[in-house]
Amino acid sequence: MFIIYNLVMALAMLLSLPWWLVQLVRSKKYRAGLAERFGFVPHRITTGIREGGVWIHAVSVGEVLAVSTLVRELRSAFPERSLFISTTTLAGQKLARELFGETQVFFMPLDFGFAVRPYLKLLRPGLLVMAETEFWPNVLRLAKNRGAKIAVVNGRISDRSFPRYHRFRRFFAPVLACIDLFLLQTREDAHRLHAIGADDQRIQVSGNLKFDIRPTTTTALTVDLRRALTKDAPAIVCGSTTPGEEEILLAAFNDVLKHHAKAVLILAPRHPERFDKVAGLISASGFSLVRRSSWAASGSLAGKVFLLDSVGELASVYALADLAFVGGSLLPVGGGHNILEPAQHGAAVLTGPYTQNFREIARIFEQGGGLRVVSSQDLSREWLELIDNPQERLSLGNRAQQLFLQHTGATARTLKALRPLLSAKQKGDHD
Numbered sequence: 568m569f570i571i572y573n574l575v576m577a578l579a580m581l582l583s584l585p586w587w588l589v590q591l592v593r594s595k596k597y598r599a600g601l602a603e604r605f606g607f608v609p610h611r612i613t614t615g616i617r618e619g620g621v622w623i624h625a626v627s628v629g630e631v632l633a634v635s636t637l638v639r640e641l642r643s644a645f646p647e648r649s650l651f652i653s654t655t656t657l658a659g660q661k662l663a664r665e666l667f668g669e670t671q672v673f674f675m676p677l678d679f680g681f682a683v684r685p686y687l688k689l690l691r692p693g694l695l696v697m698a699e700t701e702f703w704p705n706v707l708r709l710a711k712n713r714g715a716k717i718a719v720v721n722g723r724i725s726d727r728s729f730p731r732y733h734r735f736r737r738f739f740a741p742v743l744a745c746i747d748l749f750l751l752q753t754r755e756d757a758h759r760l761h762a763i764g765a766d767d768q769r770i771q772v773s774g775n776l777k778f779d780i781r782p783t784t785t786t787a788l789t790v791d792l793r794r795a796l797t798k799d800a801p802a803i804v805c806g807s808t809t810p811g812e813e814e815i816l817l818a819a820f821n822d823v824l825k826h827h828a829k830a831v832l833i834l835a836p837r838h839p840e841r842f843d844k845v846a847g848l849i850s851a852s853g854f855s856l857v858r859r860s861s862w863a864a865s866g867s868l869a870g871k872v873f874l875l876d877s878v879g880e881l882a883s884v885y886a887l888a889d890l891a892f893v894g895g896s897l898l899p900v901g902g903g904h905n906i907l908e909p910a911q912h913g914a915a916v917l918t919g920p921y922t923q924n925f926r927e928i929a930r931i932f933e934q935g936g937g938l939r940v941v942s943s944q945d946l947s948r949e950w951l952e953l954i955d956n957p958q959e960r961l962s963l964g965n966r967a968q969q970l971f972l973q974h975t976g977a978t979a980r981t982l983k984a985l986r987p988l989l990s991a992k993q994k995g996d997h998d
Contacts, residue, residue, distance in 0.1 A: 568741050572704050576679065596840060599657040600674030606682035608689055611670050612651065619693035620649030621989070622686075622715075624675055624706075627659035628878060629905060630698040633721050633776040635666055636978045644982065645989060651690055658839055662879045678703040687713050694988050696720055697746075700728065707745040716988040718748040720981050721776040724759040726923040727902065732763040740764035747988060750981055753927040771984055774977030775928065777907050782882035784912070789883050791864040792833075792873075800829030800869055801889040801954045804914070806881045807837040807904035808894035812919075813845050815897055815943045817852050820872070822947035827954060829869035833888075835881045837895060837904065842876035849874060881908065888914040889960065890953055896921050897943050906932060910967035915953055915960045917941050931974065937967035 590597040603609055621641060625631045631654060642650055652667050653675040654660045663672045676682035683706050695710045695717045697703075710717060724732065732739060743765045750773040751757045757770050796802050803823070805816050813834065820832045832854075836845045842860075849856045855871040859880070862873075875881060885891055891909030895901035896919030903922030910916055910932065917939045922929040932938035941949045953960040 568738060569704060569708055572738075573680070594840070596657045600660065603674040604677050604682065606676050606679075606685045608685050609673055612673055613689060614670075615649070616690060617647065617649045618691040620651065620690060621645070621694045621696060622651050622653065622690055622692040622710075623696040623698065624653045624701055625659060625663065625698040626654065626675075626701065627656040628662050629777075630654075630721075631659050631663045631666065632780055632782075632882065634696075634698050636779045636781070637720065637776060637981055638667060640978055640982050641985075644986075648693070648989070649690070651692075658878045665879065676706075678705045680705055680709060683709050687715075694718065694985070696985070699723055700725075702739065702742050704742045707742060711745040716748075717746045718750065718985060718988060719746055720750045720773070720985075721977070722749055722751045722760065723753070723756045724763070725902070726926065729759050729763075732759075736763045748984060750984055752977075755927060773980040773984060774974065775907075776977045776981065777905060778971060778974045779976070779978040780882070780907070781911075782886075782908070784883055784886040786880070786883050788859070788880055789887060791862075792868075792884065792887055795864070795866065795868040796831055796887065797829045797867060797869045800827060800831065802831045802833065802887050803890045803892065803950065804833045804835070804881075804885055804888035804909070805892040806835045806885065806894060806908070808834065808845075809837050809898070809901050810841070812894050812897045812901075813848055814852075815946065816892065816894075817849065817854065817872070819947035819950060820854075821852075823950055823954065824870060826951060830954075831868045831871060831873060833873045833875055833884060835875035835884070839876075839878055842874070846874055846876070885909040885914055886912040888912070890914065890950060891916050892946075893918045895924070897946075903929065906938060906967075907971060910937060910971045913964040913968040915939075915963040916967050917946075917949060919943070932967060932970055935966060935970045937963065937970045939963065 623634055625634050652663050652672050654663050655675050660674060676686055687709055692715045695715045697719045699721050700723060707717060749760055749765055749770045752775045754772055757772050760770060761767050823830050836842060846856060846858060849872050857871050858874045858876050860876045885908050888909055891914040893904050893906045896903040899921050901921050902924035903918060906916050906918060906928060920940055933940060939949060
């Protein structure tokens with residue numbers, strides 16, 4: 568199976584090479600960390616490494632935030648072990664370096680033996696941790712052959728990926744066999760993982776690490792924003808928005824302004840490469856635009872659209888929200904994004920109907936009365952109803968916050984489950 572996989576990967580790389588070359592010329596995000604991805608280990612991480620450490624892979628911003636508390640707990644519990652974090656995306660890389668330090672963070676190598684081996688040879692990890700659902704056959708096989716224990720934490724099998732995994736379960740079975748421990752978010756995720764071939768004895772349900780994230784609520788940005796927000800006007804924070812949603816949100820905000828002229832819309836697109844495009848859309852729609860990247864932190868934001876064109880600040884900005892809308896959920900191509908960030912602050916949280924990527928979390932909050940699900944057509948009406956009914960808005964936010972607090976503790980359960988793996992002796996190195 569691994570031989571077939573490597574042949575397919577090599578062929579796919581060869582056939583797609585012209586496309587990749589075009590992207591490398593056009594976009595910075597494809598050039599970022601290119602050498603690291605091809606197995607050239609950056610010098611900044613080559614000193615002070617102790618054998619038997621921990622390598623954690625977190626794909627992007629969401630996964631980096633999810634493992635942030637776990638990283639802190641691992642460092643506290645095992646100070647003698649080296650700990651490194653890899654990411655796939657540029658946004659994830661920037662945030663990881665801010666949170667964990669540049670000398671511990673690097674770009675994940677491509678899943679080719681020649682790219683993976685230099686990192687394994689240098690880091691000599693005793694434990695490889697993959698956040699959420701990252702099944703890279705060569706990374707897992709080579710790490711296993713070098714004696715590392717392997718765990719998946721905060722694992723989930725989405726509605727979108729489950730049919731594909733199930734269809735190719737014979738292919739995935741030997742890949743999953745490399746993993747010593749699966750820590751899943753929900754029982755449904757555990758059932759799905761077992762259905763695609765994972766050993767039931769290696770599966771545990773530990774909960775969602777994102778319930779344990781505690782972002783700093785008082786930052787330089789939030790202090791400046793509080794000064795710029797009018798006390799008697801609502802602040803609507805729309806986070807993780809995706810293509811096609813901004814037009815809907817801006818139209819709904821326009822309806823709000825007809826009744827509340829001092830209202831403020833804080834808009835945070837999901838992908839950094841879309842910041843300029845969304846800025847153009849806001850201006851073309853006739854709104855007064857303020858960009859975070861060029862804001863002088865002076866004057867009132869009343870009646871304006873504040874574009875949060877930065878990475879890693881949305882979680883703290885949700886603390887300012889009277890209403891919070893979580894994007895990726897209004898159109899069927901999305902699947903929803905993390906509602907926990909606004910919920911923990913007690914904001915009144917709304918999403919669209921398409922939340923399958925966070926199905927269990929959305930179910931918990933909707934059934935508990937801590938979430939309103941709205942359609943594109945009803946969005947402005949729902950916003951106005953909550954703005955005009957402060958008691959209902961506060962009750963919705965309070966219920967969301969209480970539901971959030973009831974489901975914390977995944978980090979402690981994850982750390983407890985990982986301890987035996989960190990205590991295990993490694994095998995000798997071989998490929």
